[in-house]
Amino acid sequence: MxxxxxxxxxxxxxxxxxxxxxxxxxxxxxxxxxxxxxxxxxxxxxxxxxxxxxxxxxxxxxxxxxxxxxxxxxxxxxxxxxxxxxxxxxxxxxxxxxxxxxxxxxxxxxxxxxxPRRLSLPGADHPNVHYVRTIDDILRLKAQFTEGKRLAIIGGGYIGLEAAAVGIKKGLNVTVIEAMPRVLARVAAPEVSTFYERVHRARGVDVRTGVGVHALEGDALVDAVVLADGTRIATDVVIVGIGLxxxxxxxxxxxxxxxxxxxxxxxxxxxxxxxxxxxxxxxxxxxxxxxxxxxxxxxxxxxxxxxxxxxxLGKPAEYSAVPWFWSDQYDLKLQMVGLSQGYDQLAVRGDMNGESFAVFYLRDGVVISADAVNRPQEFMVAKKLVADRAKIDAAQLTDESVVLKTLLQPAA
CATH class of the missing domain: 3.50.50.60 (FAD/NAD(P)-binding domain)
Known part of the structure; x- marks a missing residue:
């Protein structure tokens, strides 16, 4: 009953x-x-x-x-x-x-x-293989996330890079493994990927790109990740971040x-x-x-x-929002607006060798997306530029003597 x-x-x-x-x-x-x-x-x-x-x-x-x-x-x-x-x-x-x-x-x-998309390899169900989606996932991970441990992260997307940053902060020895030719390959321009690879390497992360995972070694626990090129990476803890x-x-x-x-x-x-x-x-x-x-x-x-x-409630509104996202890694706040697929021009505002800049993605002269690193005020303007489908000369976007908000379209 x-x-x-x-x-x-x-x-x-x-x-x-x-x-x-x-x-x-x-x-x-x-x-x-x-x-x-x-x-x-x-x-x-x-x-x-x-x-x-x-x-x-x-x-x-x-x-x-x-x-x-x-x-x-x-x-x-x-x-x-x-x-x-x-x-x-x-x-x-x-x-x-x-x-x-x-x-x-x-x-x-x-x-x-x-x-989380699961890793389909023998050993992927061992207790030191972790995913990042729920409170309970993190509670299990935190018990093994201690100074001096060797951490292997499979996946160089936002989750993997954020976990890598925390691992470095907590004193772990961190390796990031990404099968694509670069980190953040699905969501960012090559220039942005290069910046984040450089940032992580400078802080001690061993970043491996363009190589997949062939096997997980170990009996009760995974003690090594074997890459497709035969490289064996000894590990104590594994985090998998390969999609949802x-x-x-x-x-x-x-x-x-x-x-x-x-x-x-x-x-x-x-x-x-x-x-x-x-x-x-x-x-x-x-x-x-x-x-x-x-x-x-x-x-x-x-x-x-x-x-x-x-x-x-019978008062329908249409979903018409411009997508936006964010990621915190070390002392870097990355804020993203719009979808960059199909861009044909990139405009970089600021110095990508530093840690404060904005990248604008354009298609046919129209701002379709932007990534801002440690530039929250410019990100707010970038959101409006994308929402307005603003058509702007890339030279104006890159010229820091031009106040970005002056490029906004006047209110109707």
Whole structure:
């Protein structure tokens, strides 16, 4: 026999996206019942600090939480944590949990996020092989993240480089292994990759690019990573950061449209009008780009969550945000706006041999993206330039005697 209850809005996924949907509903005047389901044992928390200040010990678990339990209670948001959803019955408007209970819903929001792509090699399940996605992942890693240990990081993306920076700070001997010819190859220009490789090497990281991992050696624990060129890197701890897989299984098994994510429209609706989806798990329409995409970023998750809440309340807004991201490594704050794919010109403002500059990506003279290192004020201007689709002579962008904000288009 199963227990059953009902939520006017049921949110599956208690990450930042799911938590923001619940909060936005209340902020926008929703008076119905809200249930927030999470398979982790924690209230919604910030994930970006996991590979940075939480791993380094500078941030506490409590500081990661976006809101306290008391705030959710005050706003009548029922948080049911530590339990996953087994099945979704769209016809019955009901989900069944792994503990045997079921919850009926009026509207459903899927904020199921993603999971780390696993390394498919023998030994990848050994206890000293780690991934960076959840609080529990970091708690397990921190127990082995001690001074003098040899750390091998497989993957030279943001997660890998952020973990490398913390490893150096904590006194570990760090090697980064990237199969692509350069770090950050999927997201940044070669010049930016070169800068970050130089920064990490200068601080003691052994950066290996253009070579994949052939094998993991060791019995109970991995004690060496063997590269495709035969190089053997002795190690005590391994971190794998090779991408994210969107959690679409629940949606797919219920017959919702899937294409590299749960397909949603400009109002975050899925192919079922009573079901919405937000965050890393979505393949979504973006009005600014007039295109379909899947993004892994906190700003995207938060904006989609607000759009979903508005749509549920019958006052739909279109998702049209310009994507932006950030990464903290050592004392460098990298801020990125827009999508740089397809650029045909690069304009560098400042000296890339230093540690403060901005890089603008242009296509047909239009600023489509920008990366700023330790230039927060210029990054704010860059966001507006990208949003305005500003057409600017690259020479003006590189000339630091030109105040960047004077290049903004006048308000209509």
């Amino acid at each position: 199963t227990n059953s209850n009902k939520a006017d809005v049921l949110i599956i996924g208690a990450g930042q996206a799911g938590g923001e949907v619940a909060s936005s509903l209340r902020q926008q005047g929703f008076e119905g019942s809200i249930t927030l389901l999470g398979d982790e044992a924690y209230l919604p928390y910030r994930r970006p600090p996991l590979s940075k200040t939480f791993l380094s010990g500078e941030a506490t678990l409590e500081s990661l939480l976006i809101k306290t339990q008391a705030v959710y209670e005050k706003n009548r948001i029922d948080c049911q944590l530590g339990i996953g959803v087994e099945t979704l019955d769209r016809a019955a408007h009901e989900v069944r949990l792994y503990d045997g209970t079921s919850i009926a819903y009026g509207k459903l929001v899927l904020a199921t996020g993603g999971r 897989i969107p959690n679409t299984e629940l949606a797919e098994s219920s017959g919702l449209e899937i294409s590299n994510g749960i397909v949603v429209d400009l109002q975050t609706r899925t192919s079922d009008p009573d079901i919405y989806a937000v965050g890393d798990c979505t393949q979504h329409r973006n009005a600014f780009y007039d295109n379909s995409m899947r993004l892994e970023s906190v700003p995207n998750a938060m904006e989609q969550a607000r759009v979903a809440a508005a749509a549920i």
